Each structure stands twice: as C-alpha cells, then as structure tokens.
Amino acid sequence: MSTHPMKxxxxxxxxxxxxxxxxxxxxxxxxxxxxxxVEGHGEGxxxxxxxxEYANVQIEAVVKPEVAARLLDRLQExxxxxxxxxxxxxxxxxxxxxxx
Amino acid sequence: MSTHPMKxxxxxxxxxxxxxxxxxxxxxxxxxxxxxxVEGHGEGxxxxxxxxEYANVQIEAVVKPEVAARLLDRLQExxxxxxxxxxxxxxxxxxxxxxx
Amino acid sequence: MSTHPMKxxxxxxxxxxxxxxxxxxxxxxxxxxxxxxVEGHGEGxxxxxxxxEYANVQIEAVVKPEVAARLLDRLQExxxxxxxxxxxxxxxxxxxxxxx
Numbered sequence: 599m600s601t602h603p604m605k606x607x608x609x610x611x612x613x614x615x616x617x618x619x620x621x622x623x624x625x626x627x628x629x630x631x632x633x634x635x636v637e638g639h640g641e642g643x644x645x646x647x648x649x650x651e652y653a654n655v656q657i658e659a660v661v662k663p664e665v666a667a668r669l670l671d672r673l674q675e676x677x678x679x680x681x682x683x684x685x686x687x688x689x690x691x692x693x694x695x696x697x698x
Numbered sequence: 699m700s701t702h703p704m705k706x707x708x709x710x711x712x713x714x715x716x717x718x719x720x721x722x723x724x725x726x727x728x729x730x731x732x733x734x735x736v737e738g739h740g741e742g743x744x745x746x747x748x749x750x751e752y753a754n755v756q757i758e759a760v761v762k763p764e765v766a767a768r769l770l771d772r773l774q775e776x777x778x779x780x781x782x783x784x785x786x787x788x789x790x791x792x793x794x795x796x797x798x
Numbered sequence: 799m800s801t802h803p804m805k806x807x808x809x810x811x812x813x814x815x816x817x818x819x820x821x822x823x824x825x826x827x828x829x830x831x832x833x834x835x836v837e838g839h840g841e842g843x844x845x846x847x848x849x850x851e852y853a854n855v856q857i858e859a860v861v862k863p864e865v866a867a868r869l870l871d872r873l874q875e876x877x878x879x880x881x882x883x884x885x886x887x888x889x890x891x892x893x894x895x896x897x898x
Contacts, residue, residue: 601770601787604786606786606788608890610832620739629740630738630739630740630784631739631740632710632736632737632738632739632754632756633736633737633739634734634736634756634834636832636833636834637832637833638830638832639820639830639831639832639833640829640830640831654832656832656834660784660786670801670893674893678893678894684830684860684897685892685893686804686806686860686890686891686892687801687890687891688788688806688888688889688890688891689788689789689889690708690786690787690788691786691787691788692784692785692786693770693774693778693785694778697784701870701887704886706886706888720839729840730838730839730840730884731839731840732810732836732837732838732839732854732856733836733837733839734834734836734856760884760886788888789888789889790808790886790887790888791886791887791888792885792886793870793874793878793885794878797884
C-alpha cells in the first residue's frame with residue numbers, strides 16, 4: 599500500500615476569527631478541517647503584552663502542498679499582525695490523495 | 699540524548715465507529731492512544747454529499763512503523779468506503795522506543 | 799514566502815502534573831503552548847499495571863530545536879519514571895521564526 603505526501607496545516611487562533619479562517623480554508627481549496635477547543639497560552643496579540651490565557655481554537659487541515667502555500671500566504675497577509683495567530687505546517691502521508 | 703523514529707497515526711472518524719477503531723488499534727499492537735472530541739467539517743460520507751458538520755473524534759497513536767503500516771491496511775479495507783474516515787501518518791521521534 | 803524549521807513538542811500527561819510541565823516549558827524558553835483535554839488510553843503509570851482510562855491533557859508547544867532538546871532532557875529526568883508521561887517531537891515549519 600502506498601502513501602502520498604500532503605501538508606497538515608495547523609492554525610491556533612482566538613475564537614473570534616474562527617469563521618473567517620474557516621471561510622479562507624474553503625476558498626483556497628481545503629476539502630475538510632477539524633476544530634479543537636483549546637486553551638492557548640502565549641504572548642498573544644494583546645495591547646498590553648502580558649502573557650494571556652484564553653479560549654482558543656486549533657484548526658487542522660490536511661491539504662495539497664500548493665493549497666498549504668496559498669493558505670500560508672493569505673494567513674500571513676491578513677491575520678498575523680492583527681490577531682497574533684500561530685500557524686505551522688507538517689509533512690504527513692495519506693492513502694487516498696484525491697480526498698485532499 | 700538520542701531519539702528514535704516512530705509513526706504518529708491520526709484518525710478522524712464519526713463517533714459511531716470509535717470503539718471499533720480502538721479495538722483495531724489494540725489488536726494490531728498500539729500500546730496507547732489519545733482521543734479528542736472535535737468538530738469535523740468536510741465532505742463526509744453522507745448520502746446527499748452536502749458539506750456536513752458533526753461530532754467527531756480524532757484518535758492519535760504513536761506506534762512502530764510496521765504497526766502503522768498494518769493499521770493503514772486494515773483501516774483502508776474496513777472503514778474508508780463505508781465511513782469516510784480520514785487517516786494520515788506523521789514521522790515523529792521519541793526517547794524511549796520500547797514504550798511504543 | 800519562506801518557512802523555517804521548528805520542533806513541535808507533544809506531551810501527554812495526567813492532569814496532576816500539568817502545572818509543573820507548564821512551568822518547565824516557560825523556564826526553558828517556550829513562548830507559548832496549547833492545552834487539550836483528552837482521554838488517554840494506555841499502560842499508564844499505575845501501580846497495578848492495568849490498562850487505564852482517565853482524564854489527561856495533551857500539551858503542544860512549537861519551539862526552537864535547542865529548546866526542544868533541553869525540554870526532552872528535563873522531562874526525561876524528572877517525569878518519565880514517576881508519571882508515565884508520553885513525549886514526542888515532530889518537525890514543523892513556520893513563517894515567523896522570531897515568534898518561537
């Protein structure tokens with residue numbers, strides 16, 4: 599059985615931008631994604647710069663490499679400065695590439 | 699300190715097949731796994747083909763590469779067509795390989 | 799757009815050691831982390847050795863490789879034998895390395 603390379607895109611964001619990120623994923627061709635309710639701890643994007651603890655979501659999507667690249671671009675342009683979201687990508691392998 | 703290669707197997711499925719997947723993991727030699735309650739968004743396996751949103755689980759297991767291969771085979775045979783589950787594997791590294 | 803290598807450190811532990819692990823992450827230079835409430839299934843660290851099911855946390859932190867190495871060392875020294883925690887690292891890529 600052969601496996602095929604894909605990218606797992608992981609986005610950690612405040613709940614308030616969740617819907618916009620989901621819309622972006624769909625626009626760029628992600629066929630599915632998973633949402634986790636998490637506690638995010640970090641420097642956040644808060645004005646005061648204090649370490650914050652607040653309700654976040656982690657959104658994960660397995661996508662084709664070119665979709666991951668477009669999403670990274672658009673997330674960087676639109677959300678990084680304003681909302682302090684965290685994004686990273688991971689190499690993963692799947693069995694049925696046409697599903698992604 | 700040296701680390702050792704393992705596979706992280708990630709399975710996203712509807713809650714109704716959760717127990718069967720957990721049984722499969724144990725049968726094939728996974729020594730442990732973690733279950734997350736998540737929202738899955740995607741094409742699903744629904745008759746109508748509409749984009750669905752429903753309670754899913756994400757199950758993660760760190761296993762030896764040969765265990766991952768057997769699990770991918772069996773999940774493909776038994777669950778992919780019927781239940782539209784998503785499975786992918788990721789290379790990870792651990793400290794204590796005998797634990798996996 | 800270029801991406802930069804980081805390590806994702808994943809720690810699965812019983813809730814009772816959560817605060818100590820969070821403190822360790824901060825001490826060694828992790829700038830943020832995410833906490834998931836999960837069900838952990840496995841051999842656990844219980845006296846009786848039975849397969850256990852109990853409330854666990856999964857803690858994830860994206861950190862510089864040298865921070866990951868220090869954290870693995872310290873987690874191994876202090877927690878592995880006593881608490882049966884699971885730790886693994888994954889190669890990931892980020893856009894803004896100064897954030898990690």
